[in-house]
Amino acid sequence: MISTNSKDLLAMPISEFVISSEKVAHVQIGNSAEHALLVLTRTGYSSIPVLDLKYRLQGLLSMKMITEAILGLEHIEYEKLPDIKVDTIMDKNIAVIKLKDTFQRALDLVINHAFLCVVDEEGTFAGILTRRVILKQLKKYIYKTEK
Ligand code: 2BA
Secondary structure, X not given: OOOHHHHHHHHOEHHHHOEEHXXXXXXXXXXXXXXXXXXXXXXXXXEEEEEOOOOEEEEEEEHHHHHHHOEOOOOXXXXXXXXXXXXXXXXXXXXXXXXXXXXXXXHHHHOOOOEEEXXXXXXXXXXXXXXXXXXXXXXXXXXXXXX
């Protein structure tokens, strides 16, 4: 049974909680695994979006995907990094949410995903919604309604 108060939060659109695209570290299709490794290392994020030249979402890239691509039988083949394109190793199975979607949908999805990629009506990448932001909102709401 969902309380009336919680219903308000769950029905809220996610748009105001989104970390906008210009603040999100990303790589573009055609970029090399070497470039992606630099971005992941410098930002410290474990996984980042891959976009096309028109800013449409194409996939996700993590350090693990890069490591697996250069893992030889005996050693890690670092020399392969400049020749591997991110779009050949990225994960195309992405958790996507629309700007108009509700907090409830986001809450359901962040149970299994550390962050959700947000797209606008045209499918252009708008930013991300992180588990941290969702939990912060939930905490604020719980404390407020307990008083
Ligand atoms: P992770 O990189 O595995 O980060 C897990 C959590 O560690 C983050 O949770 C955040 O609380 C903290 N953290 C990691 N790197 C950080 C940094 N450079 N500055 C501040 N805090 C950092 P969330 O904030 O919920 O983020 C969940 C996931 O969303 C991150 O997983 C990352 O894959 C992605 N992400 C978050 N912000 C991003 C951004 N600006 N650009 C690209 N990806 C981002």
